[in-house]
Amino acid sequence: MRVLAVSSGKGGVGKTSLVVNLALALSEEGEKVVVFDADLGLANVDVMLGISPPLDIRYVLKGEKSLKEILYKTEYNFEIIPASSGSLELTQLNLSQKLLLKAQLEEVLKKQDFVIFDISAGISENVLFFNFLAEERIVIVTPEPTSLADAYALIKVAFKKYKIRDFYLLVNMVKEDKEGKKIYQQLLYVLGKFVPEVKLSYLGALPFDECVGKAIKLQIPFLKLCPLASVSQKLREVALKLRKVSPKGDNQLEVFLEKWMSV
Numbered sequence: 001m002r003v004l005a006v007s008s009g010k011g012g013v014g015k016t017s018l019v020v021n022l023a024l025a026l027s028e029e030g031e032k033v034v035v036f037d038a039d040l041g042l043a044n045v046d047v048m049l050g051i052s053p054p055l056d057i058r059y060v061l062k063g064e065k066s067l068k069e070i071l072y073k074t075e076y077n078f079e080i081i082p083a084s085s086g087s088l089e090l091t092q093l094n095l096s097q098k099l100l101l102k103a104q105l106e107e108v109l110k111k112q113d114f115v116i117f118d119i120s121a122g123i124s125e126n127v128l129f130f131n132f133l134a135e136e137r138i139v140i141v142t143p144e145p146t147s148l149a150d151a152y153a154l155i156k157v158a159f160k161k162y163k164i165r166d167f168y169l170l171v172n173m174v175k176e177d178k179e180g181k182k183i184y185q186q187l188l189y190v191l192g193k194f195v196p197e198v199k200l201s202y203l204g205a206l207p208f209d210e211c212v213g214k215a216i217k218l219q220i221p222f223l224k225l226c227p228l229a230s231v232s233q234k235l236r237e238v239a240l241k242l243r244k245v246s247p248k249g250d251n252q253l254e255v256f257l258e259k260w261m262s263v
Helices: 015-028 045-049 057-061 095-109 125-133 145-162 177-194 210-218 230-244 252-262
Strands: 002-007 033-037 079-081 114-118 136-141 166-174 199-207
Touching: 002 015, 002 125, 002 252, 015 033, 015 045, 015 114, 015 210, 015 230, 033 045, 045 079, 057 095, 095 252, 125 145, 125 252, 136 145, 145 177, 166 177, 177 199, 199 230
Parallel strands: 002 114, 002 136, 033 079, 033 114, 136 166, 166 199
Antiparallel strands: none
């Protein structure tokens, strides 16, 4: 099992759309994928897919349902762990809630190839916590200077708080490939100057495409709406690159559960 955290310093960079489509791209290749909506108080994954799961993680934390019972299988052959919207009490898990989830996570997640955390934007404790839990982390940016600045802030704070040293960078909404590489080099330069302990790897760049906006409005993945578009092809290349990357170890689930309990 591989655990990916997808986050961004700034909102509006297309993060949840990319998570949903990445999950679809991986599932199309035969991978078993679960998307964990880790924006626990402001769920977005269900909205992006146009679905209304009858249960969400609140029922698990109240002891009314098991994690297995709230898993929702989408029509795209991947599952989601739904969060809820407007639940302030879920913004920070206490020890008893962690124990409850730990007892059930192993059974659910050991059957998966990929678990993807869709994390809220910013540098809140929840954002840092889920980045810490994951073994692989993708930071989404766009060409906007504010997006780049906020991504740097996220990486810097994650290192200072939890000593997280490894990140992938995925640049969204570029005009051409070289724009993505330029942004990567800019962020790499700043990190090298101020946070040299961090390793940033370039995952790729996705072009701006009006089809993405149409897909979001229609609440379906853009891979389905426009499978031959350049953005879809590039996203599949990202999925292939991730599949080719060797995990750091064979005990990813054990590492994940240990981290879950250590915070």
